[in-house]
């Protein structure tokens with residue numbers, strides 16, 4: 001087991017290229033189950049969630065060839081193998097196997113998903129959608145059993161705007177008989193990406209990216225080739241790093257419109273953000289002005305970036321309030337930031353940051369993926385050395401983090417945990 005060490009205080013300068021979007025990839029890979037022939041996915045991020053999903057597809061009989069940033073999935077020999085335990089419990093996105101297997105085989109048994117612990121992560125809206133399409137859904141001993149004689153199109157109104165439920169219902173509805181209408185659908189770019197793949201496979205989908213999606217079911221879906229959109233959350237993380245420590249950082253392979261809420265907040269703080277077709281250039285400026293953040297569904301400020309942004313706010317003047325309206329318990333980074341000398345506390349679903357603090361390197365632990373990113377940013381800003389453990393979370397979502405940061409001029413490297421640290425991990 002390893003930890004990440006960061007020597008803080010180094011200026012970032014140069015170019016970083018953004019990988020394919022994790023939150024698309026984890027839905028696109030299960031979507032390939034629906035095809036009758038090979039699906040090739042390009043621009044895949046090199047992250048552990050992708051490895052896990054490749055293994056899950058192999059478990060159900062898929063022939064999966066995972067190269068560098070490309071995956072070829074042969075679904076011909078896949079079967080409706082029950083997956084009640086094991087790898088499905090390790091990532092949230094395993095829930096997309098429900099929609100894809102229900103669409104293809106009209107049945108599935110999938111263990112309740114894992115993923116980052118952000119407080120409760122219910123899937124009632126997914127189940128409501130599957131039931132509306134004609135599936136019988138039961139929860140037995142921690143696994144969801146789905147079965148349908150036939151799937152029929154239906155009108156489904158989501159009570160909560162959910163990315164996961166919108167995609168999962170799309171995955172099942174593309175193979176239902178007749179028309180499905182998802183109302184109050186989520187509008188995230190990753191939903192458009194999944195709809196693009198399904199359309200290339202032969203599905204009939206209209207309205208992805210708006211709050212009403214219409215799907216006309218088809219009898220079969222063929223293989224295709226698809227390239228994943230850039231990861232707006234990885235891009236946002238580097239934007240924040242550049243605002244914190246950057247002289248002039250070029251962020252390549254981005255879709256700037258996907259990041260408008262982040263760009264707006266950085267500008268409000270005094271950071272210079274230049275926008276081009278597929279590139280952003282960020283120059284951090286001092287002094288920084290504190291700002292309030294409220295996470296919202298797309299195109300609002302993304303919940304996945306509130307933790308990283310909080311680290312940046314510790315270097316800003318005045319008081320900033322960060323409110324998460326999507327996951328109100330997503331604040332496990334706060335105690336760790338305090339260990340580094342930040343003045344930040346949690347009140348209800350908000351964290352309150354009093355700036356400006358001078359952070360000091362410390363031994364800290366990433367409790368989840370974006371908490372990990374927040375601690376890396378704090379480490380870049382801090383005086384001395386920061387040691388971040390819990391790297392398995394960071395590796396779920398950031399491709400070659402230390403290589404990308406080293407190229408920008410950061411001093412960051414991995415080391416094995418000491419015997420004593422390993423013992424502490426076992427006990428925690």
Ligand SMILES: CC(=O)N[C@H]1[C@@H](OP(=O)(O)OP(=O)(O)OC[C@H]2O[C@@H](n3ccc(=O)[nH]c3=O)[C@H](O)[C@@H]2O)O[C@H](CO)[C@@H](O)[C@@H]1O
Nearest residue numbers: 023121122123124125126160162163164165297303304326
């Ligand atoms: C809207 C939103 O910002 N979604 C983010 C959320 O997606 P993720 O797919 O995890 O979450 P959803 O979009 O599904 O959920 C949004 C909200 O709806 C609630 N909910 C969801 C499903 C359900 O059946 N019942 C229910 O109550 C959730 O608890 C949450 O409060 O986290 C992902 C990873 O961190 C991000 O990439 C997504 O952009």
Ligand SMILES: C=C(OP(=O)(O)O)C(=O)O
Nearest residue numbers: 092093115116304369370
């Ligand atoms: C929390 C995240 O991932 P997941 O939903 O896959 O746990 C994330 O991408 O920030």
